Amino acid sequence: MRETIIIEKEKVELKNPVLIEGLPGLGTIGKIVTEYLIKQMKAEMFAELYSPHFSYYVLVDKRGNVRLLRNEFYLWRNESGENDLVILTGDSQAQTIDGQYEVADRILEFAKEKGVRLVITVGGYRDKVKGEPKVIAASTSPTVLKKAVEAGAVNSPNGSPIVGTAGLLVGLADLKGMDALCLLGETLGYMPDPKAAKSILKVLMRLLNFTVDLTDIEKEISHSEETVERMREMEVQKRLSLQKRRKLEKGRITYIG
Amino acid sequence: MRETIIIEKEKVELKNPVLIEGLPGLGTIGKIVTEYLIKQMKAEMFAELYSPHFSYYVLVDKRGNVRLLRNEFYLWRNESGENDLVILTGDSQAQTIDGQYEVADRILEFAKEKGVRLVITVGGYRDKVKGEPKVIAASTSPTVLKKAVEAGAVNSPNGSPIVGTAGLLVGLADLKGMDALCLLGETLGYMPDPKAAKSILKVLMRLLNFTVDLTDIEKEISHSEETVERMREMEVQKRLSLQKRRKLEKGRITYIG
Amino acid sequence: MRETIIIEKEKVELKNPVLIEGLPGLGTIGKIVTEYLIKQMKAEMFAELYSPHFSYYVLVDKRGNVRLLRNEFYLWRNESGENDLVILTGDSQAQTIDGQYEVADRILEFAKEKGVRLVITVGGYRDKVKGEPKVIAASTSPTVLKKAVEAGAVNSPNGSPIVGTAGLLVGLADLKGMDALCLLGETLGYMPDPKAAKSILKVLMRLLNFTVDLTDIEKEISHSEETVERMREMEVQKRLSLQKRRKLEKGRITYIG
Amino acid sequence: MRETIIIEKEKVELKNPVLIEGLPGLGTIGKIVTEYLIKQMKAEMFAELYSPHFSYYVLVDKRGNVRLLRNEFYLWRNESGENDLVILTGDSQAQTIDGQYEVADRILEFAKEKGVRLVITVGGYRDKVKGEPKVIAASTSPTVLKKAVEAGAVNSPNGSPIVGTAGLLVGLADLKGMDALCLLGETLGYMPDPKAAKSILKVLMRLLNFTVDLTDIEKEISHSEETVERMREMEVQKRLSLQKRRKLEKGRITYIG
16 A cells, blocks of 8 residues: 555445544544434444554454455445535554655545535544543634634634644645535643533534434533542542651651661 | 645746745744735735645634645736736645655746746844844855845854744845845744734845835834733733742741741 | 666576565564575575665675675475465565565565565564463455464454564565565564574464475574573673672772761 | 666776775775775776665755766775775765665676676774774685785684675675685774774785785874864763753752752
8 A cells, every 4th residue: 555545444425514524633532522412313324444654553343354444434324414425533643744645645636526515524622621521623714714703613722733633634625626624622632521512513414404413422421520530539549548658758757866 | 745845826927036935933023024915916826835854733723614724825916017927825834854855846946937036035033122123145156245234234254054934035036047045034934924024024025115004003013012011011011920929939938837 | 776676587487476574673583584485495595675765775795795784585396285385584574664665666676576466574573472482463365364263373363553564465465466474473573583583483384385494493592591590690690790799889888978 | 877887987997906995884994995095096087886775865065066976996006016996986876775785796797797706895893992993804715814814904803794885795706716815904994094094004904915005004003093082082072961950950859959
């Protein structure tokens, strides 16, 4: 494999498709959002992307099955609404600078062939989080940005850059004549963050006028909050026992002195 | 995007054009010079350069608008004088060795197509600065070098190398049959240096026989000098309070001893 | 040399060939297995692979003969059995990400041309080893995996990734319509491990229904175990003499005090 | 510039040419040898090699003249003897792995076009040096190696690898049907080593049956030995004064105690 390739499992015809991309990144938010949509919508994989710019290892599942790192395109046919969804998720982003550009370019070429005119990328944005995580929006089109804000997103506060595939897809889409929107969930970013993912899901539903059941992600959030709580307690215990030991040691030193 | 591309917004016809390049680099001098010219001359952007060798992030402005990193070509039509100016500035230089060569090559191909026969690159040169910063000149042509010196530049004192796009454009121009000149402003280089930029602007005006008002850059210089002064005072305060604390601590130690 | 090339020394016709790959890697197991097969079977080299992605040095043998780093294809004609063997070994793996993909791709293209329909890669797997090292199997085909398990391998315990050429050949083979199997010998991995190599040889013999004499590798194992034993003793001696010296020093300090 | 290019200043016809390569490297030996030959023979530059794999800076000479990093081909017409010499020297080796292969490949393609059938590369070999530095030879051809030994070189003692252009040219020459020889002068390698260069010059003269006056390089050797001697004395002085100061300090401490 000399360059990034896309293998179509099935030739599909799409109705006003919108591409939603979410790959591994800050707080795993992109991947949580896209995998949640795929599962809830029972979306079906119809194409795979492979690249010599992904890492040079292969994955083995529990049954001993091997496969290359890849990105995957899923399709959800929107029977009642306007836009079919093409959902892109995967194992990896490209590992080099020009690899990042090559992969993003290949994704957009493919999306354009399939009739995509709006690209939405999803990821995380590192910040302190108060209450419900905010969803920050940035776009190549003022009209699309306005719609995102109407759907519950807020404008990027200080114009900080967007790194990786979520950023490049938006920037390159503009050159190829497609509209593009980036939605970033506020997150501390130090562990997978389903809460930020849920905020993005809500914006996406309002923006694209579809519905998925959020019960499962709320369970994930509870579970994740319990984990954080347990970790905090362990941390407190550790600190207390450390203080105790230090006092003892100080006592001993005094005694020796 | 697999390779560096230039997108022309408008097909332009140019009169004996000279290319002036200034990109981010030491003391931000190149970028200050070119952006100052663009603003003062009300030069208009007519072409954009994109490259898979720039960093893999996108910029977001205050209104939430997204764009790729790029270099930009501006045009100033010199109604009264001899040479139209093509001014090249931008967000970034290429991030890899062969990327640096590819981008410089693409710039020169484009410049040549547009009729450019003289390329001037602008940057910084790290040195102690006494009084007015000197402008150091190096060229592929003794004639051009002589003119630069007549316009107020000095010869490179010890033949040190010129790194990055400002250097490669000059070296590659020679292979493509264009004359090229590099003007480097003396700078300490640890912060944006409008004073060095002003020295270069003065050389450029004499060399190419045009005028721009320098009032605004003089304001920037004052502003920058005040900032440096404030930083120096803060540094002095910090050192004094540190000395005070140390004396107190010494006192205490003596007492304990 | 701009890309990976394969030079055929001899055009060969093969009977249901199976490719066995073993290159330098963890515990040198891949290389020990393939070189052992080549020696015992008196397999003959019929093709060489060169790549600009190998390191940029050349090898010099004891007679002063120079050659590039390369991979080598050997052929063993299986007169009595079903499958000719193509054995791939060599000096090096590719040094960059996209180089790894390019070399693996070139190997598989060549193997496919030669009629190979099953690719077996061999390497090491870092783990604690109890008794006979286990051979862990992973495959693109459940049928092949089942046969490997019947031949004495075990299923990969926790689905950890397989790094480098041994992994990529398996992953890429699937895209090219070939079956592929990876056999990894359990090893501590800190030195060449003929014992793990022997375990793999036994699986290969049962799987592909051929026989090689294992006497020589058993000698290597004894030799390697003696080396380890000697190193352990040296380590013990070192520690003892260190303890002795420390006691002496402590004594001295006490005396001085 | 997207790939390595060679620009011929003059089309030349050559008589049984031999290529001698010496670029910057260990002890600067390759460069000293080739530049010495060029100067003594008054060889003339007839071609330049440029590469996007060299570093991305340009050189400025004392007169302010700028040029790209490059390699240079010089020609010495051997009026009385058998072989014209093509001498390759330059500013730099390629900075990346595949760049190293690309540049070496381009050099050999060009040499082959010009009728070169023997390639000799020159460099340094790190070792303790007793008396006259030995010249270590390695080759793709036993016949050429034998001739080199007859001319005063010795066989490579332990088959260590040869790194960089000096190595790759030899390894790749073999693939292109040219004979190749590498001559490495023994050196400590921590500074430019004209003595090792002289040893190589003597082997080259005997091997290729030409003569250059060695007076100038002997002057360089004396000069270099004086420098080393001065450095040694400074080192001794430093150590003595350090010991003195330490004694004084010890004395003081004793006194205080």
